Amino acid sequence: MPGLCLNDSENNRDAVLEAITNNYDKNLSAHEEVERQRAETRDVAPRVSIYNNLAENSMKQSYATMLRQEVGDTLAEKMINAGAYGALCYELDEVYRAGFDPRDAVRQAFPTRGFEDAHDAAAVMQWRVKQVREHNEALLEERMARPLGGYSDGTLAKMIARAEANLPKKPDSANLEDANWADRPYALVKTEELLEIRMKTFALLRSREDAKDPYIDDLRQNAYAMDNEWVRRAQMGPEQKAVEQFVRGEKHRDHLFTIVKALKSE
Template sequence: MRSASESTCFAELSAHETLTAEQDAWGSVAQLAAEYETLAAAAQHDRWASLVRASGLSPSQVSDVVNSDAFGPLAAELRRAEAHFVDVASLLPRVVAARGFEDAQDIAAVLRARVAAVVSRDTGAGRTRRVPRLVAGLIPRALGPMDAAMHQALVDRADLIESRAAAVLDQALLAGEPWTRALGPAPRGATATAWRQNACAVAAYRDRYGIVGVRPLGAVPDSTTQKLDAARPHAALETAQWLADERRTHDARRAIVSPGLPPLVTRF
């Protein structure tokens, strides 16, 4: 018969093995995100091409954009814009009219950069109260009209990504991985769900970019794509820390209130 301590260790080991098995079955966020984005590109291709045709470009410029290697990154940027509640139908004409393309070697690449700049400016800190529509707090959701089968495939991949992110977080917390200390202690009550959602966004980012160090978000990213992705988990980390601090403040206030005595006025 196992002792209490042996039973606890066995239960923790079983939980760890279960989480590891689940993660192996789902694949990494990096793999699942790549699959999601491939599906999204196919599902939304015709829609983005139609928007390009209606953007004010000449027919030859439209052809250059749609056939460019940079059309995929442009489409991904439009998906990010829509996930952040930007009106993409009016966005493209706006960035096309901003200035010409006389010196542009690749109009699609220029459009992508312009769209990214507008989205970053319009959705920066404090500019919107709406929560962006992201998978696991990280990957812009593919929205709008599309084939029903493609839509379902995207929903299925999104569910797998969020399950994987949750499993990565749970395993890290169970193992006491050093990076999780930056999240602060998980709060109780109404804020627990919000804390976990933000913590999952950090876990998803780490898993997508193979971050294994102590720093929760790793080194400063080099690629443009990762820089764009890093903004959301950075905000999520700050939110998780704030929620954890709220718990500490609440616990501290409770600790200094003695039974039968009026509470002390405290400032934190």
């Protein structure tokens, strides 16, 4: 190494090491320099605080402009310069995150009372805005539980009239082919169940035709009644069929019945 001589009495061990260290620090290789620059570029931690400060300042300036437009320059300046201005901005952000307009919240909160006797105008506005937000959140929750709660009485009346006009015509019991149909054997049994037990009964009859079964006559009578019911259903008219299906629970009420009921309940 130029300029260093281990035999020189003036150069002790510490001086030699210091000279080597200084020489190394001042002459980094190109690769090491690139790695250092890359590490500094990729390190975002120092920039987080800068970003947060910029975002906070931008938020405060945006709300300051909005306050000047809504409450006037004089009162807005009192709020901006008050100690609770940061809390007010945070509450306005909470309003935005809740899905409401911060400007509308200020408009609702501002006329409540004056600010003449307020020690901290921003704190007073923050409290009022919070009350507005919580009130609106409660209304929204209630409307979600009652989907029709937001409609006026006049609108609901029109919707009821329109839904009732589209309701299917109720069958006239006087025009039914058989008004006493429910008294027939197996008349109230659902069609799918009737088909299943009818098939099982006929299968049981076939298996016991040659056997001396004391209940064979009862089986034949039940099978005959089931067969008659099956034929009757196949030959009935549409109004009779609609009434019987509804009574047996085979056909649910039209959805318009449910809509009309919900509208009238509201």
